[in-house]
Amino acid sequence: MTQPKSTSSNPLQLYSLDSGEPRGALAAEPPLEPSEALLAELQRDSESLEKATPQEILKWAVDRFAPHFTMATAFGPEGMTIIHMLAEIAPQTPIFNLETGYQFAETLELRETVKKRYGIEVEYKYPETTVAQYEAANGGPVYKTDPNRCCFDRKLSVLHAAAKGWHAWASAIRRDQSPDRAKAPIVGWDRKFELVKISPLANWTKKEVWSLIAAEKIPYNPLHDQGYPSVGCQPCTRSVLAGEDERAGRWSGFQKTECGLHSS
Numbered sequence: 104m105t106q107p108k109s110t111s112s113n114p115l116q117l118y119s120l121d122s123g124e125p126r127g128a129l130a131a132e133p134p135l136e137p138s139e140a141l142l143a144e145l146q147r148d149s150e151s152l153e154k155a156t157p158q159e160i161l162k163w164a165v166d167r168f169a170p171h172f173t174m175a176t177a178f179g180p181e182g183m184t185i186i187h188m189l190a191e192i193a194p195q196t197p198i199f200n201l202e203t204g205y206q207f208a209e210t211l212e213l214r215e216t217v218k219k220r221y222g223i224e225v226e227y228k229y230p231e232t233t234v235a236q237y238e239a240a241n242g243g244p245v246y247k248t249d250p251n252r253c254c255f256d257r258k259l260s261v262l263h264a265a266a267k268g269w270h271a272w273a274s275a276i277r278r279d280q281s282p283d284r285a286k287a288p289i290v291g292w293d294r295k296f297e298l299v300k301i302s303p304l305a306n307w308t309k310k311e312v313w314s315l316i317a318a319e320k321i322p323y324n325p326l327h328d329q330g331y332p333s334v335g336c337q338p339c340t341r342s343v344l345a346g347e348d349e350r351a352g353r354w355s356g357f358q359k360t361e362c363g364l365h366s367s
């Protein structure tokens with residue numbers, strides 16, 4: 104993904120469909136600094152968007168931050184829902200996936216389905232080493248002994264590099280997914296990655312997500328029909344039993360429920 108320039112002659116400069124004004128006109132040149140004024144503004148924006156629909160939130164995000172607005176996705180049901188909405192609102196939004204080398208074949212296939220259905224080419228962001236190089240350098244799979252380090256090396260460090268230069272990104276989290284996510288604002292400063300994080304589905308329930316997927320025939324990972332409500336890397340994901348927590352199948356056997364992307 105190439106970082107767009109934001110001069111007026113920039114061919115990537117987008118214009119609001121509603122106002123005709125250049126999108127991102129209010130956004131500063133990179134990097135965006137979390138000044139008191141900006142944080143106060145984001146808080147006001149977040150509060151005013153509490154009752155907005157996810158589509159309205161995404162439209163606001165595009166008007167406010169494009170062409171410095173992006174999205175990372177692991178192709179979960181919520182991510183697919185946002186991709187579907189962005190395909191209608193701003194299909195040129197750059198979207199990327201952290202290709203750890205350990206993802207399920209079904210997940211990689213979904214990237215191809217997105218390309219066919221929406222014409223959106225989700226960009227892979229890779230760690231510095233291949234799986235073979237990484238395991239050879241560490242005497243075997245690191246996920247077996249130290250999943251935190253493996254997630255850091257193959258996800259977090261890649262995401263940190265990928266986030267640089269962008270002003271805002273869309274997050275697919277829902278507040279009812281976990282106590283940690285329950286505190287997420289609609290719009291807020293992402294201290295970990297130093298950009299604005301926008302969560303259009305924060306107020307949605309799992310049922311609302313799946314209702315839209317069914318109504319709009321949004322493509323989704325077939326593993327969700329095989330007992331995997333949450334799909335991450337293949338070695339760290341198992342199917343869950345009826346009544347188990349949605350994320351119980353992630354890093355089963357370890358005191359770990361998040362890869363560190365969404366926790367503060």
Ligand code: SF4
Binds near residue numbers: 203205250251254337
């Ligand atoms: S989810 Fe598992 S395999 Fe994937 S990066 Fe984290 S520890 Fe490694």
